[in-house]
Amino acid sequence: MKHPYLSEDHEIFRKSLRKFLEKEAVPYYEQWEEDRIIPRSFWRKMGEQGFLCPDLGEEYGGSEVDWGFAVIINEELERVGSGFIGFGLHSDITVPYISSYGNEEQKQRWLPKCTTGEIITAIAMTEPGTGSDLANIKTTAILDGDHYILNGQKTFITNGIHSDLVIVACKTDPNAVPKHKGVSLVVVERDTPGFTRGRKLKKLGLHCQDTAELIFEDCRVPKENLLGEEGKGFKYLMKKLQQERLVVAICAQTASEDMLADTIEYVKSREAFGKSVSQFQNTQFKIAEMATEIKMGRVFLDQLIANHMAGEQVVTEVSMAKWRLTETARKISIECMQLHGGYGYMEEYKIARRYRDVPVASIYAGTNEIMKKIIAKNIGL
Structure with a gap:
């Protein structure tokens, strides 16, 4: 086919x-x-x-x-x-x-x-007090002659240490009603006066990925660095989140496939009670269940990618894929670690790293609870 x-x-x-x-x-x-x-x-x-x-x-x-x-x-x-x-x-x-x-x-x-x-680029949306509720961000960018004066703090920023170019979601009109109409996107370049990096954050997983706090204190950004139009930032963010969440779903699906492949290889080679672990009925049933769920996820995801590439609006389906595939990956990381036995808890085995890396995918790019709210709204609830 x-x-x-x-x-x-x-x-x-x-x-x-x-x-x-x-x-x-x-x-x-x-x-x-x-x-x-x-x-x-x-x-x-x-x-x-x-x-x-x-x-x-x-x-x-x-x-x-x-x-x-x-x-x-x-x-x-x-x-x-x-x-x-x-x-x-x-x-x-x-x-x-x-x-x-x-x-x-x-x-x-x-x-x-x-x-x-x-x-290397980054996008700065999340703040210490604001995650999914982007209309209520506190970072401001007030026009002063030829520059925006940017003040605020961002956190959990992927590529935060390496980034040379940061797209910052900020309020150019803090008094706008409704609030989301005051949001704009301003591009901040490395070494811009008033722009500093805070801590490189220590995370449970994703250890090699640089995540950081970003701080803007009277940061003077040329007005030529406004991306698009003032007040359209929230609209831009909502439109682009479809692809962001699809990328998260793709990575979660791939992680599930990789964990299963590693586990199948392990249970075939590991012996207990005189036979390979793969010959026990419990192992076979667990593997069969995971393989089925992963296969169904792949079929849904591939068609969704094709529809996205065709320019279709698939926000509902992307939200479904994002929450379901990340939850599946988290569940599979637990099952696969269990099938590895004590060795699954050892750092030298990849499944240990997967076990700590996978869970955050259900949080970033919009929590899975937000995904369910989007789905419910879009199907008429």
Whole structure:
């Protein structure tokens, strides 16, 4: 049966990327986990090979290919480790704001270096007191002559340490009614006066992914760095969250597939009571249940990706995929660790890392509780 969005060209690309990662990422990943950061040199290598922002137009350094190539990049990075989420955030979440809402001068100034890895991007929405409720953010950007004066604090920012370009959700009109009409997006560049980084946050999992606090104190941002129109920021965020949540679903599905494959290999090789663990009925039933759930998730996800690539509005279905596939991955991490026995709790086994990396996917890009609210609203409740 024809795949809904992948062709032979995609599979050739996947083989090339996998070979690259086996050489440039797999041998070093454990060290990066210990270092609590992925080196910028790896970002540059990704850029040199065309593995950053491949769907951008050639005039901006991209390959101008369909989004299926981006899906493959997210999948193959996830198979190595969940700590690579910053690459998907850069290529498929942050950069699309610039390519969609930026003017030509902004695109020419920033996008070519985004494709080479010279510029690493981040998007700053979450604040210490505001997560899912973006209309109530407190960070302000007040126009003063030729500059916006930016004040506020952001937290849990992916790529927060490495970022050279940060899209900041802020209030350009703090008194707007309704509140969301005061939200705008302002782009802050590295070394802008008044912009500082707080702590590199210590997390339960995703150790090699740099997550940080960002602080803006009378930060003077040129008004030319306004992205799109004033007051349209909330609308832009809502529109782009569809792809962000889809990326999270893709990574969760891939993690589930990888955990199952590792566990099948382990139970076949591990012996207990004179036979392999895979021969016990309980093991077979657990594996069968997980394989079925994972397969059903993949079929739903692949069709959803195809619909998204076709330009369809699939907010409801994306919300379904985001919550269900992340919950599935969390459940599978527990089941697979149990099937590994005591070894599953040892750091040298990949399942231990998955067990701590997977749960946060149900929180970021909108909590799963928010996903259920969206679904309920969109089906008429």
